[in-house]
Amino acid sequence: MAYRVVDLLMSVRSKLRAKALIRANHQCEWPGCHETRWLEMSHIIPLGSGGKDELSNVWMLDKPHHDLYDGRAPFKRRELRVLVVELMRWRRGE
Numbered sequence: 508m509a510y511r512v513v514d515l516l517m518s519v520r521s522k523l524r525a526k527a528l529i530r531a532n533h534q535c536e537w538p539g540c541h542e543t544r545w546l547e548m549s550h551i552i553p554l555g556s557g558g559k560d561e562l563s564n565v566w567m568l569d570k571p572h573h574d575l576y577d578g579r580a581p582f583k584r585r586e587l588r589v590l591v592v593e594l595m596r597w598r599r600g601e
Contacts, residue, residue: 523560524548531567537576538597545570549577551595566598 527548535542549568552558568576576591 519560520548523562523565526562527565527567530562534567535569535572536566536598537568537572538594540569540572542569542572547573549573551598 528546531546533543533546534540535546546567546569548565550558550560551564551566554560558564
């Protein structure tokens with residue numbers, strides 16, 4: 508039973524990733540970046556914080572930007588918050 512649930516979840520994530528890649532034109536969606544290699548799907552609001560596996564809550568980032576966004580790269584927390592606000596505005600077209 509658990510095997511089928513995992514398969515279903517992977518299928519949903521694979522489809523979501525494919526849709527996100529198409530929307531991003533197979534490029535990193537970080538503003539000003541056009542990298543086409545090392546792309547990873549990132550949740551804007553993490554699943555553990557109430558985010559959902561929906562196209563509106565994911566974006567494609569290259570590995571360095573994904574690490575930066577998820578806090579795995581050295582960056583001051585306040586500066587990262589400012590960046591996140593700017594990124595959300597950019598995504599909404601403001």
